[in-house]
Amino acid sequence: MKFDRHFGIYGGQYVAETLMPALTELESAYREAASDPAFQREYAGLLRDYVGRETPLYFARRLSEYCRGAKIYLKREDLNHTGAHKINNALGQALLARRMGKKRLIAETGAGMHGVATATVAALFGMECDVYMGAVDVARQAPNVERMHALGARVVSVTDGGATLKDAMNEAIRVWTARCDDTFYVIGTAAGPYPYPGIVRDFQSVIGREARQQILEHEGRLPREVIACVGGGSNAIGIFAGFENDPDVKLSGVEAGGAGIATGRHAASINGGRIGILHGAKTYLLQDENGQVIDTYSVSAGLDYPGVGPEHCFLADCHRAVYHVADDEEAVAAFDLLAHLEGIIPALESSHAVAYAVKCAAEYSPEENIIVNLSGRGDKDMDNIRTYKESRKNGSNC
Amino acid sequence: MDRIAEIFHRCRRGNRRALVIFTVAGFPSFPACEEALEKAVSAGADIIELGVPFSDPMADGPVIADAGRRAIEAGCTLPGVLELAERFRKRHPETGIILFSYMNVMFHYGLEALCAELQRIGVDGILAVDLPLEEREELAAPCRAHGLHLIALLAPTTPPERAARILESASGFAYFVCVRGVTGVREGVESLLPEELRRIRSLSPVPVVAGFGIGSGRTASAVAAEADGVVVGSAFVGAQESGDPEALVSELARSIRAPKTEC
Numbered sequence: 001m002k003f004d005r006h007f008g009i010y011g012g013q014y015v016a017e018t019l020m021p022a023l024t025e026l027e028s029a030y031r032e033a034a035s036d037p038a039f040q041r042e043y044a045g046l047l048r049d050y051v052g053r054e055t056p057l058y059f060a061r062r063l064s065e066y067c068r069g070a071k072i073y074l075k076r077e078d079l080n081h082t083g084a085h086k087i088n089n090a091l092g093q094a095l096l097a098r099r100m101g102k103k104r105l106i107a108e109t110g111a112g113m114h115g116v117a118t119a120t121v122a123a124l125f126g127m128e129c130d131v132y133m134g135a136v137d138v139a140r141q142a143p144n145v146e147r148m149h150a151l152g153a154r155v156v157s158v159t160d161g162g163a164t165l166k167d168a169m170n171e172a173i174r175v176w177t178a179r180c181d182d183t184f185y186v187i188g189t190a191a192g193p194y195p196y197p198g199i200v201r202d203f204q205s206v207i208g209r210e211a212r213q214q215i216l217e218h219e220g221r222l223p224r225e226v227i228a229c230v231g232g233g234s235n236a237i238g239i240f241a242g243f244e245n246d247p248d249v250k251l252s253g254v255e256a257g258g259a260g261i262a263t264g265r266h267a268a269s270i271n272g273g274r275i276g277i278l279h280g281a282k283t284y285l286l287q288d289e290n291g292q293v294i295d296t297y298s299v300s301a302g303l304d305y306p307g308v309g310p311e312h313c314f315l316a317d318c319h320r321a322v323y324h325v326a327d328d329e330e331a332v333a334a335f336d337l338l339a340h341l342e343g344i345i346p347a348l349e350s351s352h353a354v355a356y357a358v359k360c361a362a363e364y365s366p367e368e369n370i371i372v373n374l375s376g377r378g379d380k381d382m383d384n385i386r387t388y389k390e391s392r393k394n395g396s397n398c
Numbered sequence: 399m400d401r402i403a404e405i406f407h408r409c410r411r412g413n414r415r416a417l418v419i420f421t422v423a424g425f426p427s428f429p430a431c432e433e434a435l436e437k438a439v440s441a442g443a444d445i446i447e448l449g450v451p452f453s454d455p456m457a458d459g460p461v462i463a464d465a466g467r468r469a470i471e472a473g474c475t476l477p478g479v480l481e482l483a484e485r486f487r488k489r490h491p492e493t494g495i496i497l498f499s500y501m502n503v504m505f506h507y508g509l510e511a512l513c514a515e516l517q518r519i520g521v522d523g524i525l526a527v528d529l530p531l532e533e534r535e536e537l538a539a540p541c542r543a544h545g546l547h548l549i550a551l552l553a554p555t556t557p558p559e560r561a562a563r564i565l566e567s568a569s570g571f572a573y574f575v576c577v578r579g580v581t582g583v584r585e586g587v588e589s590l591l592p593e594e595l596r597r598i599r600s601l602s603p604v605p606v607v608a609g610f611g612i613g614s615g616r617t618a619s620a621v622a623a624e625a626d627g628v629v630v631g632s633a634f635v636g637a638q639e640s641g642d643p644e645a646l647v648s649e650l651a652r653s654i655r656a657p658k659t660e661c
Binding site (some may be wrong): 005012013015016160174178179180181289290294 | 426452453454455456457459463467470474476494501502503504505506509527528529530532533551554555556557560564575578579580598644
């Protein structure tokens with residue numbers, strides 16, 4: 001896998017000089033750790049015994065019958081400890097932090113899943129932990145705020161800008177700039193300055209490696225298509241990594257269409273953005289006609305981010321992956337469908353991937369299969385779903 | 399000799415340091431900002447840094463971040479800042495002008511087009527906050543083509559061998575960030591610097607100015623002992639909001655007129 005400063009024209013290190021030595025230190029520490037069998041052994045051991053890997057690749061029979069097409073398999077990242085794929089990366093980065101002698105972890109979080117994962121590993125390793133979270137997200141993801149508190153982390157509510165994920169990331173970067181000597185910044189998505197996108201991809205690639213082996217065991221053939229939701233894109237890049245050298249496997253990302261691309265209220269950076277620079281990387285970016293980053297919107301807090309991981313931008317440009325859009329309504333419908341047909345309550349983020357899978361499954365024959373990365377569980381979203389449905393009901397009545 | 403070199407030359411001849419004043423262009427409005435800049439120049443500012451506000455100012459503390467947000471809300475755009483720069487240049491042919499910006503706003507405008515326009519207006523250079531050595535060439539090439547200085551940044555965290563590489567490509571002047579962290583006035587900035595600043599100044603082919611955290615004549619005076627110039631930003635923006643920008647700049651100018659030597 002590529003581990004370069006840039007992915008095509010994307011990525012890079014657009015940060016203040018103050019942070020450059022910290023990024024250089026991180027890069028060399030990661031390169032050493034990546035080739036150190038003891039580090040890899042410890043990481044793999046904790047993934048197995050603490051996170052609960054490997055996660056199942058589950059054949060969703062009733063959902064497949066409903067769709068009348070390909071067999072739909074779900075990669076059950078929702079069954080990980082803490083309920084999402086985020087722990088794969090948080091655990092890896094915390095091990096790296098410990099190796100580098102850092103005593104304090106900071107993280108940004110949107111839906112709260114990465115914040116919970118980071119708070120969890122901080123507790124595991126006896127580290128201090130501050131999580132930066134937009135005030136809007138603190139309100140709409142209250143159960144996760146409680147979980148972080150229970151784990152001993154401090155949650156800092158960020159009120160700048162739209163008070164969502166990008167603002168939380170700005171604040172985390174500011175804090176890191178002031179304390180990069182003793183603080184490790186655990187970035188939760190496959191974005192940010194080099195070397196983060198590659199590090200996050202590598203730690204999440206366990207999803208793709210397992211899924212490829214599991215589908216061969218189940219079906220004796222590779223999937224036609226691998227589908228994952230994309231905000232910053234960490235779960236997607238993790239599962240794509242397992243299939244990047246299988247040119248016949250289509251890689252499909254699903255961005256958050258929010259209220260619809262045409263309304264301008266969405267979070268679909270690749271489908272609706274232009275090339276720009278945010279949080280240290282060149283990326284497709286949702287911005288206005290003056291180059292100011294715009295506030296994004298999605299029913300799902302975890303996809304509510306105006307940029308996207310640089311490797312996804314590259315994969316989109318060279319057509320190795322295709323990026324689709326599912327809007328709020330489609331995601332909520334997919335949430336209901338999976339809950340009713342399979343008894344699985346997916347995260348609203350993952351529901352975007354399910355929504356697209358339901359549409360594309362019909363294009364294939366029942367002998368063929370597709371894999372959906374079910375990146376997280378939906379318990380955290382129950383309030384959001386109710387609020388969303390109530391507002392729809394009230395809206396249609398007037 | 400170009401304008402920036404001329405300014406530092408003039409300062410040396412006058413046995414003083416250069417005073418660099420940063421403001422968020424268009425804060426709180428274009429007319430009010432231009433009025434504050436007039437006061438700054440008449441009170442002794444040698445170089446003006448025109449900050450282009452950006453929605454995500456990750457290197458800025460609360461004062462400048464808030465001023466930027468309000469400037470954007472009041473309709474500030476990069477083309478508007480360029481118009482301000484053009485008017486300022488016509489009034490002040492000898493004052494240095496540096497465009498200070500995050501990359502995205504400039505990238506969105508087009509780096510080549512921007513550099514051509516800055517040359518036409520008579521702006522002297524660009525300082526890109528989020529453009530370290532590793533990404534520098536993208537903007538350095540159009541800057542060279544249009545005779546603009548791309549100001550190099552150094553931080554307290556920059557190791558010596560890296561500082562040497564940064565200074566190799568320095569143009570106009572180099573900017574030493576006095577503090578670990580974002581912009582904003584701090585107490586006791588001066589205690590951190592002398593050694594690093596002295597080291598960087600000894601390596602630098604161009605004058606070295608120091609900024610971030612400097613907000614009073616006392617701090618400026620201490621920093622000026624080791625630098626060719628001092629940059630004041632947050633304190634000036636704060637004075638624009640609720641204070642007297644002219645009095646602040648006068649105090650700063652006095653404080654760096656005859657830099658203290660060890661007594």
